[in-house]
Amino acid sequence: MKAFSIIHAGASPRLTQRPDRAPKSDEIKVRIAAAGLNFADLLMIEGTYQDTPAPPFTLGLEAAGEVIEVGSDVDRFSVGDRVSVYCGQGGLAESGCFAASRAVLLPDEVTYDVGASFQIAYGTSHLALAHRARLRRGETLLVLGAAGGVGLTAVEIGKLMGARVIACARGPEKLNIARMAGADHLIEADTQDIRTSVKDLGGADVVYDPVGGDQFMSAFRACNPEARILSIGFAGGQVPQPRLNHLLVKNIDILGFYWGGYLSFAPEKLTNSLAKVLEWLAEGRLAPHISAVLPFDRVEDGLDLLRQRKNTGKVVIRISD
Incomplete structure (x- = not known):
């Protein structure tokens, strides 16, 4: 499975082959269609973000795609569901396993590109x-x-x-x-x-x-x-x-x-807020601005747009159709 990863501290991120795995009991496995880039990705590359994982890890704080497997304790999602996930890490990959508590169902009116880019920006x-x-x-x-x-x-x-x-x-x-x-x-x-x-x-x-x-x-x-x-x-x-x-x-x-800190001390505030944002998106009251949609092999170009402040709105990486 392809993933855009940092292998060890100080190394530049690059496309690698990462082992695939099955979801844990409280996780869902998602075939990722799109991932949103964030300024925090740049900080993770530098090792200065407050939640930078220990290497090796895969970049990508948010993603959207289709559920392809569910853990034994998960009852909120089913195979085939369209979801948006606040990953924290792991979104820039062909698939990933994520805690079900970090995912929300996408209304049919919301595309994967928007689903991969609304949680952090609109949620914040x-x-x-x-x-x-x-x-x-x-x-x-x-x-x-x-x-x-x-x-x-x-x-x-x-x-x-x-x-x-x-x-x-x-x-x-x-x-x-x-x-x-x-x-x-x-x-x-x-x-x-x-x-x-x-x-x-x-x-x-x-x-x-x-x-x-x-x-x-x-x-x-x-x-x-x-x-x-x-x-x-x-x-x-x-x-x-x-x-x-x-x-x-x-x-x-x-x-x-x-x-992201609300996940640890008041997750219901974050969940309720996202529900309101999704309602507005489905009603067409928000008009997400995505300035660039790039293929998976151009992640570095997308990060450069953020680095040089050339983007307006969000930059999305299209992982699959």
Whole structure:
């Protein structure tokens, strides 16, 4: 079985032949049709992701495909079911065995490409905005990195939740994609001053930040009293260091958010959130943006798109038809 794997620490990932196996009692075996790439895959390659497995392991945090075998204790799925799986690892392979608790049934209206790319991006944005930040109708949401894999979903979901959305991204093409996703106002990150632009629009009540660095600090200074800042990640390469006394002056909350962590301490929150996202997908209220679909032998090209920030929305690897 082909798999895109890291064999030992420090080695570059590559396509390898991996032994196949039967599912354990609580697992399902999936013939993988498509896998979504994420920034976390790059961190795993570098060994800096918080959940990097010990080598050897196969990359791929999320995938979709057909159930081809079920473990003896599994009663939620049957052979032939179409599923989306939050793998954690193992999605970039021709097949894989995964805990049944990490899989959800795909509605017929949802393609495998979308099924392989919605859980982390849409799941992150919905749970972060609805549960962690308690975004309310009529509030102003500032989304940094608004055309990226998670940022674009935050624009969509924020708009669905009734917020006024300010999208910040680099370049007219990315800003136009954010506008089509529902953004009310656009800020060009390289040529406009984020702090001044946001304050001129009335300030931010909630900030969604997968970028970090200077953009975080600019957004922080543009927050309204009692604003909530969601720290999603640091794609810009720098972890910001805000001064805590400034938090006190405006009563601002900085909220750390790691979507996958809910599996270990509150899985029902994650499950309920995904159910809402799937409902919206089936109803056509969300329009997933996939900027590239590449064949299995071009995984490296897909990772380079993420590495160089050339993607808008998601990059999907097509494993099989």
